[in-house]
Amino acid sequence: MEYLYGLVIIVGLYVILATSFNLIIGYGGLVSIAHPVFFALGAYASAVLSRDFAVPVPLAMVAGALVALAASIALALPSLRVSGDYLLIASIGFQLGLLEVIKNLRFTGGSGGFSNIPPFLIRDVGRESYVGLVLVTMVAVILLVRWIARSDYGRAMSAMRDDELAFASIGRNAMWMKIAIFGFGSGIAGLAGALYAHYFRFVTPEQFELVQSAAILTMVVVGGMRTTWGPVVGALLLEALPQALTFLNFPPSILGPVQGLLFTGLVLVFMFFRPQGLVPAQDVWRGARKAGESR
Amino acid sequence: MASVLEVRGLNKSFGGIVVARNVDLTLHSGRVVGLIGPNGAGKTSLFNLISGVVKPDTGTVLLDGVPLDRLKFHQRIHRGLSRTWQHVRLFPSLPVIDNLLIATHDYPGAGLLNVLFGRGRLKAHDRIARAKATDILAAMGLAKVADALVSDLPYGQQKLVGVARALMGEAKCLLLDEPMAGVEGASYAAMQRIVREVAERGVAVCVVEHNVAFVRDLCDEGVFMFSGAIMARGSVAELVRDPQLTELYFGH
Numbered sequence: 001m002e003y004l005y006g007l008v009i010i011v012g013l014y015v016i017l018a019t020s021f022n023l024i025i026g027y028g029g030l031v032s033i034a035h036p037v038f039f040a041l042g043a044y045a046s047a048v049l050s051r052d053f054a055v056p057v058p059l060a061m062v063a064g065a066l067v068a069l070a071a072s073i074a075l076a077l078p079s080l081r082v083s084g085d086y087l088l089i090a091s092i093g094f095q096l097g098l099l100e101v102i103k104n105l106r107f108t109g110g111s112g113g114f115s116n117i118p119p120f121l122i123r124d125v126g127r128e129s130y131v132g133l134v135l136v137t138m139v140a141v142i143l144l145v146r147w148i149a150r151s152d153y154g155r156a157m158s159a160m161r162d163d164e165l166a167f168a169s170i171g172r173n174a175m176w177m178k179i180a181i182f183g184f185g186s187g188i189a190g191l192a193g194a195l196y197a198h199y200f201r202f203v204t205p206e207q208f209e210l211v212q213s214a215a216i217l218t219m220v221v222v223g224g225m226r227t228t229w230g231p232v233v234g235a236l237l238l239e240a241l242p243q244a245l246t247f248l249n250f251p252p253s254i255l256g257p258v259q260g261l262l263f264t265g266l267v268l269v270f271m272f273f274r275p276q277g278l279v280p281a282q283d284v285w286r287g288a289r290k291a292g293e294s295r
Numbered sequence: 296m297a298s299v300l301e302v303r304g305l306n307k308s309f310g311g312i313v314v315a316r317n318v319d320l321t322l323h324s325g326r327v328v329g330l331i332g333p334n335g336a337g338k339t340s341l342f343n344l345i346s347g348v349v350k351p352d353t354g355t356v357l358l359d360g361v362p363l364d365r366l367k368f369h370q371r372i373h374r375g376l377s378r379t380w381q382h383v384r385l386f387p388s389l390p391v392i393d394n395l396l397i398a399t400h401d402y403p404g405a406g407l408l409n410v411l412f413g414r415g416r417l418k419a420h421d422r423i424a425r426a427k428a429t430d431i432l433a434a435m436g437l438a439k440v441a442d443a444l445v446s447d448l449p450y451g452q453q454k455l456v457g458v459a460r461a462l463m464g465e466a467k468c469l470l471l472d473e474p475m476a477g478v479e480g481a482s483y484a485a486m487q488r489i490v491r492e493v494a495e496r497g498v499a500v501c502v503v504e505h506n507v508a509f510v511r512d513l514c515d516e517g518v519f520m521f522s523g524a525i526m527a528r529g530s531v532a533e534l535v536r537d538p539q540l541t542e543l544y545f546g547h
């Protein structure tokens with residue numbers, strides 16, 4: 001049972017990561033590969049605050065999300081001032097650099113990882129309740145992103161993606177919108193990280209490396225960008241595949257690279273044969289309504 | 296007759312190509328000025344310099360006496376500048392009405408916090424903006440296509456929607472870049488009427504246009520540009536009659 005709970009939680013967290021990344025790359029049109037590092041920041045911030053500073057776990061989780069949000073704004077602000085393209089380059093540096101920092105700091109446990117993270121709910125209420133917490137958060141994130149995409153904000157995001165210069169010509173500031181989208185999406189990744197930390201109670205920098213960027217990107221692209229269910233389908237599929245791979249009895253030294261190849265291979269195959277992903281997005285903004293229809 | 300927009304000593308070159316040569320231009324409230332000249336004369340570039348899409352090398356732009364030079368494009372729009380594009384540039388993923396709803400100066404939906412926590416404000420804005428957009432579309436004879444996708448409209452109607460979108464903000468000065476190119480029939484008459492009405496409300500209007508008949512019928516004054524410089528100004532009929540300008544225009 002414990003294995004199954006762990007699996008459900010992992011899948012749930014990846015659905016959250018893919019959905020929040022869909023907000024950034026799909027709806028916001030912002031290309032970044034730093035999503036795992038915000039996942040890591042949330043996990044580490046919540047772990048350090050609760051274990052070493054005795055902050056209650058729920059508060060530490062919220063703080064973890066806020067740390068990821070603040071860090072993402074610190075990354076986006078200078079790069080988006082130049083242009084959208086620089087965000088990709090800056091995010092690569094941020095992803096690689098920050099993990100090196102975590103590996104070399106004492107209070108994060110260095111490359112050996114950070115252990116003995118205080119558990120939450122597991123001891124007092126039971127593991128099932130933590131599974132419930134993750135699933136409720138997952139559903140809330142899916143619905144929230146869907147709602148934002150169909151709200152007045154979604155209308156603005158659609159227009160911004162269509163034509164940035166025309167967007168400016170009606171007095172809209174694309175840069176601040178991009179920063180808000182990036183910050184919000186990254187904050188959700190931070191929350192997922194905090195949820196990870198207090199269940200598995202051990203985090204190490206290796207878990208958040210570049211292959212995770214590829215995994216999350218693949219989930220969104222294969223599932224279908226700018227759709228509610230695309231990232232969900234993508235996360236389920238991409239988490240099931242490696243689990244299936246483990247039954248093939250590859251030695252561990254091969255298993256990792258095979259997974260990496262699988263992710264990038266899948267992205268290439270889909271880019272060629274089904275660029276819209278498994279769940280295709282509509283060309284028209286979904287929040288549009290006919291005259292007289294009430295919201 | 297109050298001056299609304301003042302352009303003083305504007306210069307801009309890209310490498311060896313000069314797009315603005317010491318340009319001075321004043322637009323007055325309620326008057327329509329036609330900017331004419333051959334292709335490559337710098338007419339659209341002048342619009343880009345005024346609106347802040349492109350920064351000038353030297354010179355200044357004042358709106359109601361306030362310099363705009365340090366403001367970005369989108370900030371200038373909030374000060375009361377408004378413009379359209381030669382190639383329309385509507386938002387293809389949005390229906391006509393949504394192209395307009397998003398274009399008010401105070402659209403609250405562009406703020407994530409407003410959307411998450413300010414439902415009341417959003418609804419109130421939506422009501423007002425929808426009424427305004429419906430009025431503008433009705434005035435242009437586009438009421439029936441409010442829910443259509445812009446890409447499904449004929450080009451002439453798309454041009455009208457472009458002007459409608461530019462009118463959703465509180466414009467003091469309206470820059471129209473070739474509003475008539477590709478426009479014919481009912482849309483032609485609608486465009487003429489709308490531009491007149493906008494000017495009568497006190498907006499300063501400047502039109503870049505190759506359609507001489509349209510410019511002559513509509514504009515109070517013509518300004519002739521060539522090679523980045525203003526060569527002449529006066530009544531459109533005078534400018535059109537000037538043999539020297541005709542030569543410049545047709546390049547004989």
